[in-house]
Every structure is written in structure tokens, then in C-alpha cells.
Amino acid sequence: MANRNDLSPRSLLAQAMHYIDKETGAVVPPIHTSTTYARDADYELTGDYVYSRYGNPTDTPVERLIARLEDGAEARLFASGLAAATAVFETLSTGDHVVAPKVMYHGLQDWLRRIVEKRAVEVDFVDPRDLDAVSAAMRPGQTKILWVEPAANPTWDVVDVAACAEIAHAAGATVGVDSTVAPPVTTRALSLGADIVFHSATKYLNGHSDVLGGVLITKAEDAFWEDIKVVRAKLGAVMGPHEVWLLLRGMRTLSVRFERHSENALRIASHFEGHPKIERVLYPGLPSHPGHDIAKRQMTNGYGGMMSICVVGGADEARKVAATCNLFIPATSLGGVESLIEHRATVEGPHSLVPKNLLRLSVGIEDADDLIADLEQALERMN
Numbered sequence: 577m578a579n580r581n582d583l584s585p586r587s588l589l590a591q592a593m594h595y596i597d598k599e600t601g602a603v604v605p606p607i608h609t610s611t612t613y614a615r616d617a618d619y620e621l622t623g624d625y626v627y628s629r630y631g632n633p634t635d636t637p638v639e640r641l642i643a644r645l646e647d648g649a650e651a652r653l654f655a656s657g658l659a660a661a662t663a664v665f666e667t668l669s670t671g672d673h674v675v676a677p678k679v680m681y682h683g684l685q686d687w688l689r690r691i692v693e694k695r696a697v698e699v700d701f702v703d704p705r706d707l708d709a710v711s712a713a714m715r716p717g718q719t720k721i722l723w724v725e726p727a728a729n730p731t732w733d734v735v736d737v738a739a740c741a742e743i744a745h746a747a748g749a750t751v752g753v754d755s756t757v758a759p760p761v762t763t764r765a766l767s768l769g770a771d772i773v774f775h776s777a778t779k780y781l782n783g784h785s786d787v788l789g790g791v792l793i794t795k796a797e798d799a800f801w802e803d804i805k806v807v808r809a810k811l812g813a814v815m816g817p818h819e820v821w822l823l824l825r826g827m828r829t830l831s832v833r834f835e836r837h838s839e840n841a842l843r844i845a846s847h848f849e850g851h852p853k854i855e856r857v858l859y860p861g862l863p864s865h866p867g868h869d870i871a872k873r874q875m876t877n878g879y880g881g882m883m884s885i886c887v888v889g890g891a892d893e894a895r896k897v898a899a900t901c902n903l904f905i906p907a908t909s910l911g912g913v914e915s916l917i918e919h920r921a922t923v924e925g926p927h928s929l930v931p932k933n934l935l936r937l938s939v940g941i942e943d944a945d946d947l948i949a950d951l952e953q954a955l956e957r958m959n
């Protein structure tokens with residue numbers, strides 16, 4: 577039998593880290609609903625838990641599994657992706673400086689703009705593909721965080737995480753990576769130089785569009801991490817135990833789901849590249865994608881299901897394609913087993929920099945031929 581310390585991510589996931597309940601032999605971890613934990617006759621705690629806002633026994637196996645998959649020291653679950661990501665920036669003080677991407681998940685970008693206004697934290701938005709721009713933005717001693725996405729949502733421009741981390745570390749900054757679209761079965765951002773990895777667990781980790789959650793994983797249990805844990809406990813941005821249990825259940829099939837997402841997306845991207853109704857296909861898995869070589873280094877086990885297509889025409893044509901799909905569901909979010917299509921510029925609003933003819937696809941695990949046929953018929957009806 578394989579040594580349990582050497583188990584691959586596939587085995588760790590499928591067996592929830594080889595879980596067997598010591599008392600009952602159950603192979604599925606239980607849901608602990610208690611919010612509080614008893615003390616003994618000397619008023620000492622009887623176990624590791626005090627009160628569920630600080631941590632609870634349903635979270636622990638899931639956090640350990642995610643930390644192990646990412647090769648991190650510790651992980652903490654949060655009530656949503658944004659609750660986790662904003663906890664990182666809640667540690668900042670007035671006058672601190674952040675460098676973040678121009679193209680990134682818009683919800684977090686909105687929040688970064690808000691802390692600029694409300695707290696006098698300074699943020700520079702740069703194109704992190706341009707390493708000179710990243711270097712120039714760093715203010716040694718003042719820049720506390722460099723935040724990047726390995727594949728920027730929704731253009732899927734590929735960012736060289738290791739090169740960015742080297743620049744940020746030389747300036748004394750902490751590197752946070754939003755690896756939501758690149759789960760640890762394909763990318764381990766800590767090994768690329770990140771200090772903190774973030775996932776919206778709502779997406780690939782859970783994979784079934786039925787749980788909101790977020791997670792942070794740290795490379796080191798340092799003062800910055802301790803501060804993040806205080807933010808989590810004091811703001812109370814924790815997941816409920818039923819959601820955590822569902823997340824673990826979803827994660828047990830992550831490796832097979834991600835393989836199918838990746839296979840399907842590559843089929844669709846290859847099929848529609850050069851299509852007369854499509855101006856551009858944006859998918860890092862395509863050898864023609866400008867960031868393909870970096871993506872190949874960073875995404876070692878598939879490029880995932882996220883891609884975008886820019887249709888010939890503008891916003892009206894793009895929205896019409898989304899509306900006439902029969903299988904792709906016109907909805908936001910990503911990483912679920914069902915395929916979604918969305919007109920990103922509409923969702924992001926008037927400040928969006930996203931091309932108006934761009935449709936973001938979250939390719940699910942359906943039959944690739946059915947998905948291709950669905951897009952073909954929608955493109956056919958465009959004009």
C-alpha cells in the first residue's frame with residue numbers, strides 16, 4: 577500500500593485524506609453542528625475548540641485537506657470567496673500600498689477601489705504581464721501586497737506568478753494569488769512563490785453551484801496569517817457546518833471533474849478557433865494563446881473550463897448568442913458541472929474594460945459534442 581504521506585492529490589481528494597472515524601469506522605466525516613464546546617471540572621477546555629466562530633471540527637478536516645493539496649502550512653475557510661479575499665486586505669493600515677491587476681475579478685476590484693476611498697489605502701492597478709510595470713509600481717517598505725490571478729478573469733491573459741513574486745519579494749511585499757480558476761489539482765501557487773493562495777470555493781472546489789465559500793492557504797504561520805485569522809474570527813465570516821460538509825463532498829470528485837472541464841474546453845476552443853462568426857477565442861490551453869508557454873508551466877494538469885469567445889459584432893450580437901443557447905445556461909459564476917455563458921460587460925457594468933463582444937464560458941462536464949452543437953446553432957442564428 578502507498579505510504580499515506582505520499583498520496584497524490586487524486587487519492588487525498590477521493591478519500592478526504594483517508595478519513596476513517598476512530599469510534600465508528602465511518603468513511604465520511606460527520607457534520608458537527610455545535611457552536612460551543614464544554615469545559616471540564618477545572619474549567620479547562622475538553623478539546624481543541626471553544627466557539628465555532630474561531631473554528632469547528634467540521635472545518636478542520638477540510639482545511640487540512642486543502643492545506644495539504646496546496647502544500648501550505650494552514651488553511652482557513654470563509655463564508656464566501658469575497659469574505660476570504662477581503663480578509664487579506666482588512667489587515668492593511670492607512671497609508672499602506674497594494675499592487676493589483678487592471679483585469680481581475682471585478683467584485684474584488686470594486687472593493688479595492690472602496691478601501692482607497694474609505695481608508696486611504698493606496699492601490700495601483702497594473703498589467704501584471706508587464707514585469708517592468710510591476711517593478712515600477714512597487715514601493716519598498718510601503719507596498720504590502722501584490723495580488724495576481726494566474727489567468728486573468730475574463731480575458732484569461734496569463735500572468736507569470738513566479739516572476740511577479742520575485743519582484744514583490746525583493747520589495748518586501750506579500751504575494752497573494754487568486755487561484756480560483758486553477759485549483760490545486762493543476763496549480764500550486766505557493767510553489768510558484770505565492771505567500772497566500774485564495775480560492776472562491778464556490779467554484780471548482782465545490783463544483784456543483786450549490787455552496788458559497790472561500791478559502792485562504794498560507795505558506796507560513798507568520799504574523800500576517802495570525803492577523804488574517806483574527807479578522808476572520810472577529811468579523812465572523814465563517815461557513816456553516818452544513819455548507820462545509822457539502823464542500824468536502826464536492827471536493828472528493830474535484831480531480832475527475834477538472835479533467836473533464838479541461839478536456840471539454842480544449843475541444844470547444846479548438847473547434848471555434850478560426851470560426852467565421854468568432855473574432856477571437858481566448859483559452860490559455862490553445863497553443864496559439866500568447867500566454868500558452870507560461871500557462872503550460874503553471875497549469876500542469878489541465879487548463880480548466882474557463883474560456884471566452886469574442887463574437888463578430890458587438891454587445892447586441894454577443895447577448896443574442898447567450899440568449900439563444902439551449903444547453904449553456906445564461907448565468908454568472910463558474911466552475912460548476914453545468915456549462916454557463918455570460919455577457920461579462922453587462923454583468924460588470926459601465927466601468928467594465930471587458931470587450932463588449934466577449935462572452936465568458938464556464939465549460940461544464942456535459943458531452944463536448946452537445947456543447948459545440950449548442951454554440952454552433954446560436955452562432956448560426958446571430959444574424
Ligand SMILES: Cc1ncc(COP(=O)(O)O)c(C=O)c1O
Pocket residue numbers: 656657658659681683684729754756757776777778779788789790909910
Ligand atoms: C476569480 C474569482 N475570484 C473571486 C470570486 C468571489 O467569490 P465568491 O462569489 O465566492 O464570493 C469570484 C466569483 O465569481 C471569482 O470568479
